[in-house]
Amino acid sequence: LSFSKARENHSWVADPERKVLVSMGGDFNELETVERFKDFVFRCEWRFPPGGPAGVNGSGIVVRARGVEKGLDPRGIEIDLRPVPAQDPLFGTGCFTAYGTRLRNPSGYADGVKNRHLGRLADPEVKPNAEWNTCEVECLGDRIKVTMNDSLVNEAWGAADVAGTICLRNQNAAIEFRNVRLSPVPSSQPSPVGEWIERRPGTPVGDRIRTFSADGKLLVYLPKSRQRSQGTWRQEGRRVYFRDNPAPDAEERFFDIKEFGSTHLTIMMDGKREYRWEALR
Known part of the structure; x- marks a missing residue:
């Protein structure tokens, strides 16, 4: 995957020795893929490193993003990543946030404007902040499925069936990603x-x-x-x-x-x- 820095004010760096992408804080920080993807399986490992700032908003992975605007969240669907023990039914790790798009799951409906948050199906077994967690995001048609540490934590439907970029973001918390991989899935529908x-x-x-x-x-x-x-x-x-x-x-x-x-x-x-x-x- 090829990434670019989505905003001028950024804190992302690549650590070639550890093969890790690192952001040490700041708000509205995103790395955005150069290419757009519609149907795919995205996999990565992530952690909040010891000694770094741990803002309550944490971080996230935004899929099918359709642009980044100054001072605004990326338009797309975010999978929340938050520092332990910041777990909340609507805002914790594994929850969905819909920015400018609609989404539905068993916890309710997000219109992308007034109601943007959807709870998870199961609490993820997140490891302590210094340890690495795995995340898999599957986007197929209008459905999105999220697996954390090999356990299904969320699933939703009604997503816009369009191609978009993938953003790794940071909201006032130091975070690291490694082993970032994407497998495109040939679409069965036009x-x-x-x-x-x-x-x-x-x-x-x-x-x-x-x-x-x-x-x-x-x-x-x-x-x-x-x-x-x-x-x-x-x-x-x-x-x-x-x-x-x-x-x-x-x-x-x-x-x-x-x-x-x-x-x-x-x-x-x-x-x-x-x-x-x-x-x-």
């Missing part, structure tokens, strides 16, 4: 390339859909309100067939893609009705 909103006459706000593509061709139509349905979808050329539920006798409907541009999408539903969708910015 990547989203746009989100569209339906404009019907007399209707100010309509339904939303997403478009997916590979090699520049529209592949799959997926209504946002039905993303978790068990319906089936298949495409033949510019015609998309779909069923809203998996029952064998469910009606199969279709629509034809008439126009697919950067600002609009026009479809003909069931060969009868034309619908125009505008790009949602």
Whole structure:
């Protein structure tokens, strides 16, 4: 992995003899990967070294980050790392913090703005600060799973299924990382390339859909309100067939893609009705 320093004021250094990445304190300090990743397994070892500052905010790993702005947290999903014994149901090691994105797990729902914190599924068995801990973060589709010291501590779904950078961050606590590795996972689904909103006459706000593509061709139509349905979808050329539920006798409907541009999408539903969708910015 190649990292760059995301902000001008930073305290990250590499220790070539110990093969360790070190940050000795300061706030809003991030190392950010040069490349972006969507589906992957990220592994590392981490510890709060003895003798360094141990701020209560600790550190974290931000995945699918979409930018770092001055004085603000990285936009993405952070896995909390906090000094022992700073463990809290919503803010401790292994908890999620959603910055500008949505996320859900058994502890609740984070909208990324007012409600950003999600508790963990199990308390991690974190070692004393001078000892090394292992962390594995798996991002597949809209799901994120976190394992600490070989035990599952958190899992969530509803994450934005988009590529982003990975940030190692520091918030007023000295921290070290080593054996940082990433294994990309080939995506089983096409990547989203746009989100569209339906404009019907007399209707100010309509339904939303997403478009997916590979090699520049529209592949799959997926209504946002039905993303978790068990319906089936298949495409033949510019015609998309779909069923809203998996029952064998469910009606199969279709629509034809008439126009697919950067600002609009026009479809003909069931060969009868034309619908125009505008790009949602």
